[in-house]
Amino acid sequence: xxxxxxxxxxxxxxxxxxxxxxxxxxxxxxxxxxxxxxxxxxxxxxxxxxxxxxxxxxxxxxxxxxxxxxxxxxxxxxxxxxxxxxxxxxxxxxxxxxxxxxxxxxxxxxxxxxxxxxxxxxxxxxxxxxxxxxxxxxxxxxxxxxxxxxxxxxxxxxxxxxxxxxxxxxxxxxxxxxxxxxxxxxxxxxxxxxxxxxxxxxxxxxxxxxxxxxxxxxxxxxxxxxxxxxxxxxxxxxxxxxxxxxxxxxxxxxxxxxxxxxxxxxxxxxxxxxxxxxxxxxxxxxxxxxxxxxxxxxxxxxxxxxxxxxxxxxxxxxxxxxxxxxxxxxxxxxxxxxxxxxxxxxxxxxxxxxxxxxxxxxxxx
Amino acid sequence: xxxxxxxxxxxxxxxxxxxxxxxxxxxxxxxxxxxxxxxxxxxxxxxxxxxxxxxxxxxxxxxxxxxxxxxxxxxxxxxxxxxxxxxxxxxxxxxxxxxxxxxxxxxxxxxxxxxxxxxxxxxxxxxxxxxxxxxxxxxxxxxxxxxxxxxxxxxxxxxxxxxxxxxxxxxxxxxxxxxxxxxxxxxxxxxxxxxxxxxxxxxxxxxxxxxxxxxxxxxxxxxxxxxxxxxxxxxxxxx
Amino acid sequence: xxxxxxxxxxxxxxxxxxxxxxxxxxxxxxxxxxxxxxxxxxxxxxxxxxxxxxxxxxxxxxxxxxxxxxxxxxxxxxxxxxxxxxxxxxxxxxxxxxxxxxxxxxxxxxxxxxxxxxxxxxxxxxxxxxxxxxxxxxxxxxxxxxxxxxxxxxxxxxxxxxxxxxxxxxxxxxxxxxxxxxxxxxxxxxxxxxxxxxxxxxxxxxxxxxxxxxxxxxxxxxxxxxxxxxxxxxxxxxxxxxxxxxxxxxxxxxxxxxxxxxxxxxxxxxxxxxxxxxxxxxxxxxxxxxxxxxxxxxxxxxxxxxxxx
Numbered sequence: 001x002x003x004x005x006x007x008x009x010x011x012x013x014x015x016x017x018x019x020x021x022x023x024x025x026x027x028x029x030x031x032x033x034x035x036x037x038x039x040x041x042x043x044x045x046x047x048x049x050x051x052x053x054x055x056x057x058x059x060x061x062x063x064x065x066x067x068x069x070x071x072x073x074x075x076x077x078x079x080x081x082x083x084x085x086x087x088x089x090x091x092x093x094x095x096x097x098x099x100x101x102x103x104x105x106x107x108x109x110x111x112x113x114x115x116x117x118x119x120x121x122x123x124x125x126x127x128x129x130x131x132x133x134x135x136x137x138x139x140x141x142x143x144x145x146x147x148x149x150x151x152x153x154x155x156x157x158x159x160x161x162x163x164x165x166x167x168x169x170x171x172x173x174x175x176x177x178x179x180x181x182x183x184x185x186x187x188x189x190x191x192x193x194x195x196x197x198x199x200x201x202x203x204x205x206x207x208x209x210x211x212x213x214x215x216x217x218x219x220x221x222x223x224x225x226x227x228x229x230x231x232x233x234x235x236x237x238x239x240x241x242x243x244x245x246x247x248x249x250x251x252x253x254x255x256x257x258x259x260x261x262x263x264x265x266x267x268x269x270x271x272x273x274x275x276x277x278x279x280x281x282x283x284x285x286x287x288x289x290x291x292x293x294x295x296x297x298x299x300x301x302x303x304x305x306x307x308x309x310x311x312x313x314x315x316x317x318x319x320x321x322x323x324x325x326x327x328x329x330x331x332x333x334x335x336x337x338x339x340x341x342x343x344x345x346x347x348x349x350x351x352x353x354x355x356x357x358x359x360x361x362x363x364x365x
Numbered sequence: 366x367x368x369x370x371x372x373x374x375x376x377x378x379x380x381x382x383x384x385x386x387x388x389x390x391x392x393x394x395x396x397x398x399x400x401x402x403x404x405x406x407x408x409x410x411x412x413x414x415x416x417x418x419x420x421x422x423x424x425x426x427x428x429x430x431x432x433x434x435x436x437x438x439x440x441x442x443x444x445x446x447x448x449x450x451x452x453x454x455x456x457x458x459x460x461x462x463x464x465x466x467x468x469x470x471x472x473x474x475x476x477x478x479x480x481x482x483x484x485x486x487x488x489x490x491x492x493x494x495x496x497x498x499x500x501x502x503x504x505x506x507x508x509x510x511x512x513x514x515x516x517x518x519x520x521x522x523x524x525x526x527x528x529x530x531x532x533x534x535x536x537x538x539x540x541x542x543x544x545x546x547x548x549x550x551x552x553x554x555x556x557x558x559x560x561x562x563x564x565x566x567x568x569x570x571x572x573x574x575x576x577x578x579x580x581x582x583x584x585x586x587x588x589x590x591x592x593x594x595x596x597x598x599x600x601x602x603x604x
Numbered sequence: 605x606x607x608x609x610x611x612x613x614x615x616x617x618x619x620x621x622x623x624x625x626x627x628x629x630x631x632x633x634x635x636x637x638x639x640x641x642x643x644x645x646x647x648x649x650x651x652x653x654x655x656x657x658x659x660x661x662x663x664x665x666x667x668x669x670x671x672x673x674x675x676x677x678x679x680x681x682x683x684x685x686x687x688x689x690x691x692x693x694x695x696x697x698x699x700x701x702x703x704x705x706x707x708x709x710x711x712x713x714x715x716x717x718x719x720x721x722x723x724x725x726x727x728x729x730x731x732x733x734x735x736x737x738x739x740x741x742x743x744x745x746x747x748x749x750x751x752x753x754x755x756x757x758x759x760x761x762x763x764x765x766x767x768x769x770x771x772x773x774x775x776x777x778x779x780x781x782x783x784x785x786x787x788x789x790x791x792x793x794x795x796x797x798x799x800x801x802x803x804x805x806x807x808x809x810x811x812x813x814x815x816x817x818x819x820x821x822x823x824x825x826x827x828x829x830x831x832x833x834x835x836x837x838x839x840x841x842x843x844x845x846x847x848x849x850x851x852x853x854x855x856x857x858x859x860x861x862x863x864x865x866x867x868x869x870x871x872x873x874x875x876x877x878x879x880x881x882x883x884x885x886x887x888x889x890x891x892x893x894x895x896x897x898x899x900x901x902x903x904x905x906x907x908x909x910x911x912x913x
Contacts, residue, residue: 002709003705003706003709003710004706004709004710007695007698007702007706010697010698010702011695011697011698014697015697198693198695198696199689199690199691199693200693200694200695202654202657202659202687202689202693203687203689203693203707203752203753204710205658205659205682206657206658206659206682206685206687207682207707207710207711208679208682208683208710208711208712209710362678363658363659363660363661363678364654364659364660
């Protein structure tokens, strides 16, 4: 058994191409998404409707505009025109100061800024609103310095076209899910199919090794590698993309491990039904990749799908894992909120393992 | 007139010398047996002759063209068949001929004429519509050979064409080779069956990247004082 | 019931869809015997070997190996079998030593434990033990594959076309190795498409189209050949073949190296008759001599018999 695992590692580390797929793809994918995201928010055209035009609003305006994230567009001449300019796509965000801003702040110790963003591009919209709030909060800190009593500038944000921001921050959970799914399922199915193609499976079968031992020997190295991958992706998304991990990191890793085992058992199942490496590859690509991308809610919100597709999405393991990742990383929820999804994935894992052990032939066809 | 002329052919892979200064020529219409142990450099030399790989140095002329920079012209004038290369199992016999004839740019009238000619010779005209996969291995090998000469090449390269074929079909295959050579097509063949080496007009034996013997089978047997070519081969390989 | 049988096969039939791969074949292999299945590709050798090695279930019939049924007792049987499939199934990206260690490992043993058995063979490739198996020559791969199949000290060794695609020298060396193993008392079953290798076996089965045409010692096979056989030689061998086919008493004429082997319909033909016929046809240097048939002659004669039936 030990010898089997060692041999499997030799295979992986000696094959340059699979090394690239294993370790290169996650890094490239995460960086690609991160890069695509960060370039979008520079110099976003923004319109400012200042009903107050006092020294405070002017100070906030200049702070916003000097941040580098925004450039002023003077397209908007009143609240009635906001929708029109958004529709033309000339402006990404509109900032509205209420009237008597400075005096409200002085008298009532609070004043309001309304931020309206074009959320048809939800990632950008979300970032712009976050930047705006951060800059205003920063100004608030400075303003309070000489004062004994606290003041509050509230920013009310409003997303147009996609008010609930259904897919914001979806992409990191989505990327994690797709990568874990693809790498683990594809690599195991290919490596088992390769033994069949090379004829070495014949010798393994004619040895006293039990099917479970052969499967475990093939799979354990990939569990370890996929887990290392999951950690890499998490680190990258945390440090490079600024993706928060609000919930328990331990829980997150444990759930990832469960999902990896699920993907592996799916990979074994694929290999039991495919005769060659190419077939395993095709099956992994079409049976896993496309549904994962299209039906898991990664790109298209499940709520917007026609009912039959919504039903199909229920049997997509990635759908549940994406919910788990979002819950832990973004919402910071604990296990009591995701036990149902965890149970579903665990059930799927058992199902695929049982199926593969049953399908895994102790003989040739 | 030589149809293949090889002068001081050297092929290196890094520091490994696969072909070490080969010089030989093959006459038009000759059956030339290219023998050697596994790893002696036969496959490398064959790839160079077919224009699939460029020599490191030396001059290789095939059908009047230099393989180093006129490989496209060479490829049009040669045919190739190997034990590993097989026709498409999921196409019919006729569709296979049509496809490969098309690859060599033959007009469809010509393909038709050549197909009925070649199938007539094999006596397989009635199997024209059958899927290739349903035919016995021996027939497939003969068909693969016919496809390799559909464009009437100057030379046909045969890489272990009879491996694993039953003894009667193997002999029938050689009769087709004789017929082909009689029509003026040069045959360049490798084989592991030493009795087949005797069917060649001339053979060369390679060892460690070099040609160590080149003559008619009869002369080689005299030279090495051997009863058959297998003995010649063993004497060379063990020295 | 002979107690010294190692393998007993009874009416083995195997179909793939419409195609009949093995047609009710029966045979037995004695303990310690070197037994050869001789036949071309597609004869059914690989299917038969996969049934012997428990990899396939026959549609009909049964095989026992050392008293163990290949279907029911496959778990026990797999422990005592050594199997070398066609195409030298090795891990191309592992080194020579890693391959050997791995295959020992799956049988829960080590290369050191049974080193004596493989020493003769493995020592020839040991200088290259750190080379990847994919970089070995055909002959060396074959030696490594045999070492791997032997490393757990099997009682029965099953070798599927071990000499296919290997040059003449390596083939001879390989048979010399098998002869040594046989001296160690291992039962060896081997298949090959090379008819000349039959003489290396204790007994052979000639197999064609899923049926066994004959089982006997190589001498026994040759003595079953009933016709007179002549080796004919002349200057232009291709024309000689064509003319011999036209000869009135010719049964078969097949090229054999530099000769043509001619068998005749009626036994009492005088060689001078053949010479006269050929000289009349304009052949020079005609030589005719009576010869003993080879296994290949017998195989072709049996094939002809099957066809004319």
